[in-house]
Amino acid sequence: MKKTFLVIGLDRFGITVSEELTNLGFDVICLDIKKEAVDKVAQFATDAIIGDSTNEQVLKEIGANHVDHAIVSIPGNVENSILTTMILSEMQVPKITVKVENEYHAKVASRVGATDIINSEQSAGRRLARKLISDSVLDYYDITKDYGVYELKISPTYQTKKLIDLDSRNKYNVNILLIIRNGRTLNPRADTEIFANDTIIVIAEHKYIHKFENTLK
Structure with a gap:
């Protein structure tokens, strides 16, 4: 089901x-809360809404309690960011990522319900978006516009497969570079097996990575 x-x-x-x-x-x-900001996303967002996120009723009306993941990125207003995070947490939103202004902001946001903290000076929106699409994506870096390096976590329920059987290069245009297992880094060959709870480092075309990571569950 789409998130x-x-x-x-x-x-x-x-x-x-x-x-x-x-x-x-x-x-x-x-x-x-600003119309001019909402206008910038109106053409591509599923819904673009003008409203005050510190108003619990507003969040209920837009269906915040039904989303899979909320990202709070309120610039220059730590108080509103924290209050918004607290309301989302009380609504039992499963995941709440908060872009913070400083260490104090990060500490309080974590205490009131943030599940992930992003330092605004250290993270770009594109990179975060790639990480948000799945629990399997631990980290991500762009190489070019179309390709990136992904660090992926293999599901605990994954059924062991050899790389040759996975055939990731031909099926998904994904090259598996390294396997990390119990603190050891392995340089895989065609007959190397991938086990549940392994971490793999891959180079992949962005448009295929989501399909590929679905095979790792």
Whole structure:
């Protein structure tokens, strides 16, 4: 089932995350108190709404309690960011990523319900969006516009397969570079097996990575 994301706060970071998630094929609800910010995402977002995220009723009306993941990116207002995070947590939103302004903001956001903290000076929206699409994506870096290096976590329920049987290069245009297992780094061959709970490093074309990571569950 397709995931739904809620992006609250449409600064440059929030807009980038929203656009990238939309391009990846996910439903994205965008919320900001400023009309001019909402207008910037109206053409591509699933829903683009003007509203105050610190108002619990507003969040209920836009369906915040039904989203899979909320991203809070409210610039220059730590108090509103924290209050929004707290309300989302009380609504039992499963995952809440908060872009923080400073160490104090990060500490309080974690205490009131943030499941992931993003430092605005260290993370770009595109990279975050790639990580958000799945629990399997631990980290991600762009190489070119179309390709990236992904660190993927293999599901605990994964059935062991050899690389030659997985055939990731031909089926998904994904090259498996390394396997990390129990703290050891392995240089895989065709007959190397991938086990549950392994971590793999791959080079992949962005448009195929989501299909490939679904095979790792």
